Amino acid sequence: MKLTISKNELNEAIQHVAKAASPRPTIPILGGIKIEVTYQGITLTASDTDISIQSFVPIEHEDTVYAHVEKPGSVVLPAKFFVEIVKKLPSDQVEIEVNSQFQTQIRSGSTDIQMVGLDPEEFPVLPSISGNESFSIPGDLLKAMIRQTVLAASTNEQMAILTGVLWTLNEGNLKFVSTDRHRLASRNAVVNAPQDMRFHNVVISAKTLVELSKLVPEHHGEVEIVVADNQVLFKIDNILFFTRVLDGTYPDTSKIIPQTYKTELVLDTKKLTDAIDRAYLMSREEKTNIVRIVTLEDESIEISSSSTELGRVTEQLEVGRMSGDPLRIAFNSKYMLDVLKVIDSEQILIGFTGAMSPIVIKPTDHDHSTYIILPYRTTG
């Protein structure tokens, strides 16, 4: 294998795949990046077996030449050092040459690097999921749906299935649901899917979705998504992102969401966020994060929290609209803040069905998002 490649293109492709390389690999090959060179271009792959990322650099694109291939071939190089050294090479051009023992020489300017390469035959094989149906979704929408649901996924590895986000597709409607049993986030959107394409119980790790989200550039076009039995593939331009789906059956959450409310409040999102944030600062001192909302006579609410050692915060907030019964409720302010921070709408509706029943939070300008947090049982 022998080629010359533009440092910037190589570096960008390496940065994309590097996240899938295992930082503490059980076997050295899983801590590597596979480089495959053909006369069409250079394919980089990293895989920790849970996720795999592949990035392709074509020989040329729109009249710009990115690489010159003298001899095709492949090698696996240790990711950590390779990722950092390429970034710091002195010249715009990088020459890579690999001999039959996978001994690799990298030259750039007056820098000469010898690396011990590994046999690419030992590298994990990527899942083969061609032949499966695919759908597509605008990149920004995918990023928004991920941001607006991962917050409610569990971080407790003991409840493995709840560390994921449940995906379902039905009649072109893609829906994400996450819950850690204390709160729930749900988001749906219409996507470009074949009429008869449907799936349910596809659960993808929330952490993995956050990593995927970082790979999708802002204002990017459509992301193509292929769902197979136990793998999902995302195609973002020249990047392929494979992830395993989580094993197990996601709990049925469809009956948890109250459909009618005894009390309804419409509030300014920003003002409510700021007020709860201040009350949170005090409530945080008592590990419970308890904040209380009480409806007042004059179309306003009182938000309060207290700490035995520190004192008390009381806020009065005007309500855009209030209907139903008077209310006194206590909840985890951190959970409420997590929700308020991902709602992009100016106003929200909060629905209550009593001091012991789930609190529903929704934007007022569309019906695609629903959040639930369970209240605290408190006295007083």
Next chain:
Amino acid sequence: MKLTISKNELNEAIQHVAKAASPRPTIPILGGIKIEVTYQGITLTASDTDISIQSFVPIEHEDTVYAHVEKPGSVVLPAKFFVEIVKKLPSDQVEIEVNSQFQTQIRSGSTDIQMVGLDPEEFPVLPSISGNESFSIPGDLLKAMIRQTVLAASTNEQMAILTGVLWTLNEGNLKFVSTDRHRLASRNAVVNAPQDMRFHNVVISAKTLVELSKLVPEHHGEVEIVVADNQVLFKIDNILFFTRVLDGTYPDTSKIIPQTYKTELVLDTKKLTDAIDRAYLMSREEKTNIVRIVTLEDESIEISSSSTELGRVTEQLEVGRMSGDPLRIAFNSKYMLDVLKVIDSEQILIGFTGAMSPIVIKPTDHDHSTYIILPYRTTG
């Protein structure tokens, strides 16, 4: 005590002093910020007994009114919550009222906060060091001198005195020296001091100097410095920064610095930094960070490092000027990088007196900085 104060001024003053409040105080009062209100202004103080910071907000400044005092008084409030809540208050104005039991009420917009205050009589008294002589130094120069010396101070708390930077003043020449026994940094400058003012063995914690440095704004005027027996006071506009000096006698380092060299190299600082940085990446894999420099025949040097598992990096670098004996030397590349990163000059001189003797590094355009690193004894 009762006053109204501009949120921004109060917030800025709090941020300045907050660093001196103990994050995990042994007694609650050390985790507090003392607020003293007079008809002249508001004084905030925090102290963990090692360092103390005081910031003053005048009632008005250049026709802008910052505060309105209804009743003077003082109180101590828990720093952590106070620091964060003031930043987040909704209105530009903050009203603070304290009753005789130090119960404190903070009002801003529709936010009402009750805080449990502490008795200011229990707060540590600041050192009294008036009457001592002072000198002054431009803020940017002080920041540069700190940045260019703290790197060589020890981080090993077992060698307490070496965790500090040694200050001496003699005939208007201020000198900073730091060493951890493997390397040494020395920086001096002429300052505005009374003719007969002199001191030696004033050792100030490197960590404290870094904190002090952050308090000095860029392009700030003169910082006034008062040196007393076991305290140093820095005056930065309306901020007073007190620090204890470290106990013990700083070792004599005057005879360590070689005055003549057997080999001299003049090199481009940026190019050398980049080359050593690449070699460092490889050397880091072997915990020792060993990088070698060998002089070549053709007015150039070879910089190299190797790792048994990863491979080898070799760099060739042109030398601006080379004189004396051929050389082969090994050193800790991390130490060398630490030095190169704080040298602001385009070219540096490296002086060697043999493979086992201290390596001297100096900028070529002035004689105010000297760095030393000890080489490694290696075979081959």
